[in-house]
Amino acid sequence: MELYQKTFGDKRHFKLSDDRIDINTKSFKENLEYSIKYEELGFDVFRKREKNAQGAFIFFLALDLLYICMIIVSYLEKDKPSMIAFWVGALFFFGIFTIITYKFRHNSWVYLTGGFKVLEIMNDKPSEDDVQKFIENIHSRMRSYLKKKHTDIDISMPKDYYVSQFKWLKEIKAIDDIEFKELITELDTKYLIN
Template identity: 20%
Template sequence: MKLKQTIGSQKKEFELINETELVIKEKYLLSTKERTVDIEYIGHQKTIKTHSRKSVNIIGYFFIIIATVCWITPFFTENQSEKLDVLIWGGLFMTVLAFTCFKAPMDNTLTLSGGHINLIFFLDSPSKEEVETFVAKLIYLSKEKIKEKYSRIDSDLPEETFMNQMNWLLNNKFISENEYQEKKNEYKIGKLTK
């Protein structure tokens, strides 16, 4: 499973390998960073941060108005070629600024926190739905790995240690109350048959 993201000159690629490791490649204009994270170390708390385009669009419309004024002004003034050149170039410059405002990428992010590793995703690249689906899969796999690791029945494990692990899993909602009771009974049966 792979997620590729691009915002401006920044590129990120998240690749899930064997449903146990996440390879993260980050490329910036002048640097590249690559790291591998064990899936159980990622956090499970999602924070979504979005910015409104309203203010940027208002600025873009303001530049469009200035560009329009620059292009209309020569029709109401005397022909002075020096002023015409300045107005035409000024109008073009304002149009470029307006286009930049309308197309500038927003810094909308989805952050996974609460674990040993915090992960930051671009929320809108390639789409919000794809990012949220990928993140949900990561959270699910991480929880399953933690659940499998700490709820394994081992009759050689002291009862207090096992019960502490089970309580931790229950309190952090990795297992349900029914699973908690089942694992507790399995452990006790395993102890009796040993």
């Protein structure tokens, strides 16, 4: 599964594989390519919403309203067409800034935490539903990977080693109580047989 996120000046591409997430980010300042292994992530989800450029948006909106008033006054007073064109040009120019600051008023982020590393994802690009499905897919793959890696029982190892592994899996939320009890039962059975 893959997730593409794009904003003005920033592109992010996340690709899930069997044991890691490959991340590729491009911005005006830098291009990054790196991977995060599922073992390095946690199952905790933290959401953050920043409010940026509120003052700038209000300032540019006020300028736009002023320029609209100036266009109306210039038209009613029968000013020269060059003066009306000047006010229309100013409205157009500052209208662009108003739109840009409006788009960047709110930034919403999702952080996957609880492990050694943190994964940062934009919450609303391409949509909140797509991001939520992507996070659920990450968690599903993490659980599968961790279970596969840490629940294969080798009876040459001490039983306490596996009990601690299973407790760790339960603690990090890779398995629930029912799965934990099933693994302990399976462990007891294997050690009784041998």
